[in-house]
Amino acid sequence: MCGIVGYVGKQNAVSIILEGLKRLEYRGYDSAGVCVQQGRRLDVAKKAGRVENLAKVAAKHRFTATTGIGHTRWATHGGVTDANAHPHVSSDGKFALIHNGVIENYAQMKTFLAGKGFAFQSETDTEVLCNLIAYHYAKEPARAKGRNRFLESVRKTLRHVEGTYGIAVLCTDFPGEIVGARKASPLILGVGDGEYILASDASALVSRTQNVVYLKDGELAHLTPKGFSLSTLDQADVSPVVDRITWSIADSELGSHAHFMEKEIFEQPAALENAMRGRFSADGSTAQFGGLNISAGEFREMERFMFCACGTAWHACLVTEHLIERFARVPVEVDYASEFRYRNSPLDPRTLFFVMSQSGETIDTLAALREAKRKGYRVMAVNNVVGSSIAREADGGIYQHAGPEVGVASTKAFTSQLLIGAMIALYVARMRDMSFSDGVEYVNALKGAPDLVRQMLKQAPRIKAIAKRYAHYHDMLFLGRLSLFPLALEGALKLKEISYLHAEGYPAAEMKHGPIALISEKCPSVFFAPKGEIFSKIVSSMQEIKARKGPIIAIATAGAELPPGLADDVILMPECHEAVLPIIASIPVQLLSYYIALERGCDVDKPRNLAKSVTVE
Ligand code: M6R
Numbered sequence: 001m002c003g004i005v006g007y008v009g010k011q012n013a014v015s016i017i018l019e020g021l022k023r024l025e026y027r028g029y030d031s032a033g034v035c036v037q038q039g040r041r042l043d044v045a046k047k048a049g050r051v052e053n054l055a056k057v058a059a060k061h062r063f064t065a066t067t068g069i070g071h072t073r074w075a076t077h078g079g080v081t082d083a084n085a086h087p088h089v090s091s092d093g094k095f096a097l098i099h100n101g102v103i104e105n106y107a108q109m110k111t112f113l114a115g116k117g118f119a120f121q122s123e124t125d126t127e128v129l130c131n132l133i134a135y136h137y138a139k140e141p142a143r144a145k146g147r148n149r150f151l152e153s154v155r156k157t158l159r160h161v162e163g164t165y166g167i168a169v170l171c172t173d174f175p176g177e178i179v180g181a182r183k184a185s186p187l188i189l190g191v192g193d194g195e196y197i198l199a200s201d202a203s204a205l206v207s208r209t210q211n212v213v214y215l216k217d218g219e220l221a222h223l224t225p226k227g228f229s230l231s232t233l234d235q236a237d238v239s240p241v242v243d244r245i246t247w248s249i250a251d252s253e254l255g256s257h258a259h260f261m262e263k264e265i266f267e268q269p270a271a272l273e274n275a276m277r278g279r280f281s282a283d284g285s286t287a288q289f290g291g292l293n294i295s296a297g298e299f300r301e302m303e304r305f306m307f308c309a310c311g312t313a314w315h316a317c318l319v320t321e322h323l324i325e326r327f328a329r330v331p332v333e334v335d336y337a338s339e340f341r342y343r344n345s346p347l348d349p350r351t352l353f354f355v356m357s358q359s360g361e362t363i364d365t366l367a368a369l370r371e372a373k374r375k376g377y378r379v380m381a382v383n384n385v386v387g388s389s390i391a392r393e394a395d396g397g398i399y400q401h402a403g404p405e406v407g408v409a410s411t412k413a414f415t416s417q418l419l420i421g422a423m424i425a426l427y428v429a430r431m432r433d434m435s436f437s438d439g440v441e442y443v444n445a446l447k448g449a450p451d452l453v454r455q456m457l458k459q460a461p462r463i464k465a466i467a468k469r470y471a472h473y474h475d476m477l478f479l480g481r482l483s484l485f486p487l488a489l490e491g492a493l494k495l496k497e498i499s500y501l502h503a504e505g506y507p508a509a510e511m512k513h514g515p516i517a518l519i520s521e522k523c524p525s526v527f528f529a530p531k532g533e534i535f536s537k538i539v540s541s542m543q544e545i546k547a548r549k550g551p552i553i554a555i556a557t558a559g560a561e562l563p564p565g566l567a568d569d570v571i572l573m574p575e576c577h578e579a580v581l582p583i584i585a586s587i588p589v590q591l592l593s594y595y596i597a598l599e600r601g602c603d604v605d606k607p608r609n610l611a612k613s614v615t616v617e
Contacts, residue, residue, distance in 0.1 A: 001074035001611045002086075002100035003027040004187070005204050006168035006178045008223045009195025013068030014058055020197070020204030021051045021072045023252065026260075026406050026605070026612035027100075027200060028074025031085035034058055035096040036065035040172045042096045046085035050606075067176050069168045071098035074611040077106070078123030087170075088127040090134035091119045094172050097130035100200055101164035101185040102616050109160070125163075133157045133169060151222045151231075154179045158220075159233055164363065164616065168198050181220040185615050186361045186389060189213040189221050189228065191242055196223040201361075201385070201613075203404060207249040213240045214387045243387060252404040261407035261498070261604045265590050266457060269450035271412040272583070274401040275419045276446060285439035286430035287423035292380060293396030294352075300431045302352040305330060306377075308337040308368040309356040310614065312410040312493060313417060317356055318486035319582045320421030326483075326578070327442075328428035337368035338617075353377040354424075358405055358413035359613040360388020369393055382420050384413050398424075407605045408612045409498050411590050414490065415453070415583050422446060422579040445577030449584070452574050456587035459571065463588055466553065466569045467595030473524055476501060477515060478589070479508040480528035481538060483582050487528055491589035498604045499597035508541040516544065524551035526592070527567070528585055531557040531575060542566050555588050 003024025007013040013036050021032055032054040033046025045061055047053045051072055071086035078084035087096040103109075106125035109132055114120070118131045137153035150171040158165070158181055166185035168178050180187055180198040190197035190205035190212050197205040198221060202212060215221060218233050230238035257263035281288050292299070305324060307317035314336055321332040335345070337355065341364060347353075353372040357365045360383040369390060372379050381394035384402050391397060402416040423446065430439045470476070476495060480488035489505035496503050506515055508527065519525070525545050529538045539562065542552055546566055554567035557575050571588045573581075597604045 001028050001076070001613065001615050003072040003200045003204065004069070004098045004100050004166055004168055004198070006069040006098070006180060006198035006223070007195065008067050008176060008178055008225060009192065010066055011195065012063070013065050014063040016197070016208065017068055017070035018051065018055050018058065019207065020199055021054070021070050023203040024200055025051050025072050026408055028072055028611045029606050030075045030080040031073045031082070032071065033085045033087050034068055034070040035087040035089070035170060036063045036068035037170050037172070037175055038065045039175055042089060042093070042170060042172055044087055044089060044096065046082060046087065048080050048082050048085060067170070067178065069096065069098045069170055069178065076102055076616055077125045084122045084124050086126055088122060088124060088130045090130045092134050092138070094137065095130050095133050096170045097126060097133070098168050099126040099129060100166040100615060101183070103129055103161055103165065104163035105161065129157065129161065129165070129167070132160065137171070148174070148222065150174045150177060151179050151220065154181060155220060155233060155235065158183070166200060176225045178223040179220060180215070180223070182215045183217050184363060184366065187215045188387070189215060191228070196228050198223065202245050203252050203406070206245055206247070206252070210245040210248070211242050212245055212387070213242055214392065216392075246386065247403060252406055259407065259605050261409050261411060261594055264405055264407050264412045265587070265594065267403065268412045268415050268457075268587070269453045271402040271416045272419050272450045272453060274403070275416040276423070277401070279423060280443050284443050285436050286443070287427040289398050289427070291397050291399070294378060294380075296431065299352070299428070301350060303330070303350040304348050305332045305354060306347060306351050306372070307332065307334045307354045307356065308340045308365060308372075310337050310362050310364050312414045312490060313356040313358060313365070315486040315490040315493070316414055316417035316421055317354075318489070319418055319483050320424060322483040322486070323422055323425035323579055324428055327425045327434060328432055330428055330432070337362070338364035341367040341371050347375070347377065351377060353379045354382060355379060355390060355394065356382040356417055357390050358384045358400070358410055358417075360385045360390035361613045361615050363615050363617055366390055366393070382417055384416070406612070408607055408610050409494055409593070409604065415586050418583050418586065419446065419449065425579065442577065442579060445580050449580045452576055452580065452584050453587060455574055456584055459588070460591055463571060463591040464595045466571070467592050468599055469569070470524055470553070471596045471599035473522065474502060475518065475523045476503045477518070477523065477525040478503060478505045479511065479525055479541065481508050481534055483578065484528040484530065484585055487582055487585050487589065490586065491526055491593065494589060494593040495596060497610060498593055498607050499600050499602050500608070501596065501600070508538055511541055511544065516548065519545055519548040519550040521549040521551065524553060526553045526555065526589070529554050529556040529560060529562065530573065530581055530585070531560045535560060539563065539566070553592075555585060
């Protein structure tokens with residue numbers, strides 16, 4: 001949540017910062033602001049609303065400075081107002097600060113600082129942090145002898161802080177310098193040609209450089225026009241490791257699409273191909289993963305798997321659970337990361353722990369990973385963003401290689417997680433009882449998934465027409481069974497988050513135990529009705545809805561014999577392997593929710609109250 005950018009170089013800082021903020025807007029869009037340093041002066045422009053509002057305000061200032069910081073906010077402490085927008089300036093006017101995270105002990109520090117005469121203009125925890133830096137700077141100039149006083153006062157302040165932060169700070173006494181630091185909120189440093197850019201993630205700087213340093217928790221970066229240095233909260237110097245980003249700015253451009261969500265839905269065949277590349281054995285009967293850092297023998301010894309994630313990634317874990325238990329016959333537990341971290345659940349020592357996260361920065365998932373490691377478990381990560389906190393802290397993992405996902409609603413990252421989950425199930429199954437020929441059949445089915453997704457995507461115009469007919473409802477149910485029960489949850493989540501339409505996901509047979517009371521001609525149901533052993537049971541559930549006048553959209557396998565007239569609308573899926581079915585079934589629900597949201601005039605890429613990457617608790 002919240003996106004931050006800091007620039008030190010020779011170019012106009014504001015235009016580079018604004019471009020970066022536009023790319024980080026998916027992290028929050030309640031307000032935006034910039035502060036530039038012109039000599040010993042700090043000039044601030046900030047505004048509630050989107051970055052485009054800020055751009056209009058900033059244009060009037062005609063800023064020309066070459067050092068500055070900028071922020072796009074997802075509100076935590078304090079409402080969505082101009083005053084609460086970042087950057088915040090200390091009451092002595094010496095420091096400006098942008099922040100992503102939550103300062104948990106801010107109230108106590110605010111009382112302390114107010115007692116020392118500091119005044120506050122906002123309700124934010126960030127302004128407290130900024131004033132605390134000013135306090136330490138004024139109080140202890142002598143202690144910083146031989147060291148940079150600006151850097152030392154930030155360091156000193158952060159030692160008193162409880163909570164999470166990614167920050168960038170300017171100081172009037174140090175023109176052309178920025179101090180940045182992170183704890184549990186992401187921060188990376190782009191090393192360009194005579195310029196340095198701090199940012200929450202690579203999308204904000206990849207147009208200027210692909211060379212980046214990933215800051216670790218508890219590290220500070222000191223940027224000057226001549227170079228940069230890294231150090232820890234304990235004043236130890238850190239040797240920077242410069243990594244290269246493998247994707248370019250074109251990958252995060254909208255191109256000919258109306259929205260990132262649309263673009264990412266249509267990128268799914270390619271994302272699936274990328275997730276599979278090089279990951280099947282030479283004999284084509286099982287999966288192989290390069291980065292697990294655990295031998296096949298050790299993997300074989302595991303008697304249980306535990307998966308933790310949030311939101312859509314949690315739904316992908318539920319599907320993975322189904323596939324591992326079905327094909328490998330190994331017990332799997334799935335928990336919300338936010339629950340696991342506080343639940344202290346007893347785990348078997350021979351449990352292999354997995355976390356799934358597109359961003360790799362979701363704070364609850366990161367905390368679950370740390371908790372599992374603290375308890376002595378080996379933790380694997382399924383993650384899309386290379387170099388993310390989760391990727392770096394996990395003992396091993398599998399990158400999704402889905403490319404940047406910008407739309408707040410996860411689509412291509414979800415199906416690539418489903419695919420990797422299916423590959424994990426195959427890998428475990430082939431170590432146990434799955435035969436060579438069943439393995440080959442499974443691998444071939446996975447290889448065929450991108451083409452089946454292409455077929456599903458061709459139905460977009462028809463699904464758009466169906467969406468038009470359902471966009472005016474206020475409630476909707478999504479019903480599925482077995483591996484498609486998590487898809488029912490995912491369909492409901494997708495619809496809620498981007499169209500603000502109330503939706504619930506349920507196992508189809510559970511309807512009778514309560515939710516059926518909701519059914520009337522005003523509440524449509526989306527049923528997953530794949531061919532298979534329980535098809536007839538699903539048809540019975542549909543009959544029960546129909547008997548109560550509930551409109552029905554069926555997402556059914558082509559050739560499945562739905563009684564005529566039972567469903568008001570039918571979307572057909574090609575017949576496919578069980579491991580591929582959830583991937584194929586994802587496409588209609590993604591398209592349905594996308595087109596319903598468009599029809600309702602919603603901002604699909606930036607739904608209200610949400611942010612792409614949830615880096616606060
Ligand atoms: O980056 P992560 O996969 O850890 O994100 C987890 C959830 O915040 C995310 O999937 C969220 O539920 C999406 N907005 C759903 O579309």
